[in-house]
Amino acid sequence: MNASFNAEMLILAREVRGMTQTELAERSSIDQGRISRYEGGIKRIPLDEMQVLAKTLEFPMSFFARDGKRLAAETGDVFHRKRRSLSAVQQKQIDGLLNLYRMGVADLLNQIEFDPLYTIPQCNLAEFDSNVDDVAAAVRAKWRIPSGPINNMIAQLEEASCFVFAHDFGTDLIDEAVQWIEPTPPIILVNTRSPGDRLRFSLAHALGHLVLHHNQLPHPQIEEEADKFAAAFLMPAEDIRPELTTVTISHLLNLKPYWKVSMQALIVRAKDIGEISERQYNSLFQMLSKYGYRKNEPFSLPTEIPQSITDLLNEYRKLGYSNAELADLVKVNVHDFEAWFQSDPFPIRLVQKPKRSAI
Numbered sequence: 001m002n003a004s005f006n007a008e009m010l011i012l013a014r015e016v017r018g019m020t021q022t023e024l025a026e027r028s029s030i031d032q033g034r035i036s037r038y039e040g041g042i043k044r045i046p047l048d049e050m051q052v053l054a055k056t057l058e059f060p061m062s063f064f065a066r067d068g069k070r071l072a073a074e075t076g077d078v079f080h081r082k083r084r085s086l087s088a089v090q091q092k093q094i095d096g097l098l099n100l101y102r103m104g105v106a107d108l109l110n111q112i113e114f115d116p117l118y119t120i121p122q123c124n125l126a127e128f129d130s131n132v133d134d135v136a137a138a139v140r141a142k143w144r145i146p147s148g149p150i151n152n153m154i155a156q157l158e159e160a161s162c163f164v165f166a167h168d169f170g171t172d173l174i175d176e177a178v179q180w181i182e183p184t185p186p187i188i189l190v191n192t193r194s195p196g197d198r199l200r201f202s203l204a205h206a207l208g209h210l211v212l213h214h215n216q217l218p219h220p221q222i223e224e225e226a227d228k229f230a231a232a233f234l235m236p237a238e239d240i241r242p243e244l245t246t247v248t249i250s251h252l253l254n255l256k257p258y259w260k261v262s263m264q265a266l267i268v269r270a271k272d273i274g275e276i277s278e279r280q281y282n283s284l285f286q287m288l289s290k291y292g293y294r295k296n297e298p299f300s301l302p303t304e305i306p307q308s309i310t311d312l313l314n315e316y317r318k319l320g321y322s323n324a325e326l327a328d329l330v331k332v333n334v335h336d337f338e339a340w341f342q343s344d345p346f347p348i349r350l351v352q353k354p355k356r357s358a359i
Ligand SMILES: [Zn+2]
Pocket: 075, 080, 205, 209, 222, 223, 226
């Protein structure tokens, strides 16, 4: 057993369950000092205690024999204000799930040929004279996206090799997390609690990181650059400019379902491309506040559902694989396999109507 025990996987399983060492010790009745030494790899773990920990953590024994180690999300949380307010346990749980999905996807891709239409281009911003709009335009051109709105952001990312998983993060502090550890394709985890418009913007933001910052030293401007990329990718200046010559709340209500971005993102874009002044921008945001739209915008956008993982699992089903066998393959229990890899994760959302006075 010990020859194939990977201490990193014990930590990962605990973090995915959102448990501290103290909690694991309490639940498993194994002394925390011993768990700490097993996780540190400085004490040999007896088989019986390994079995108790596996049972407590609800992972099959095969999980703890996995190769590899835990790695952080693509850009980490160094410069991300929202992420810094997440609790350490929550952050570790999200990072843990990213690792778990990455390893699961790698297992599944071992036997099935994966031939995505496109890949994620890598751009050096300096070669674009630091013009993020041009980078976004280049990515759209490379992926042959016609002018106008991005119809389905998740489908777009999946076409370019990403695997997207939807998960309830248990908090609305972050919308998505990304990890790209080659040769496994990028893994993107999206929060089922996030409203559709915000989620699409977050996914475009994540794409910005993948295109601009992958394998680069993070610097304080990366969040701003990713936001600029997202806005330019979802709303190219030349395409949206004619629609932003007059910006009123009622006009924004009409634009939102077409462009599939929030009214707030439209206002910011209108200012960034010089169609409205600072004063107009401030007064529009005041109106959003007045109608309660800062926190809750009207018109929920249709939910985008990840498809790549379903397609991949269907390839295995054609080969006669059962859920139990697929769970074995990705080294999780059947219940978790069904919840994490194959369920329809989005609850039905209530569609909020705009307030009469705003129309
Ligand atoms: Zn970011």
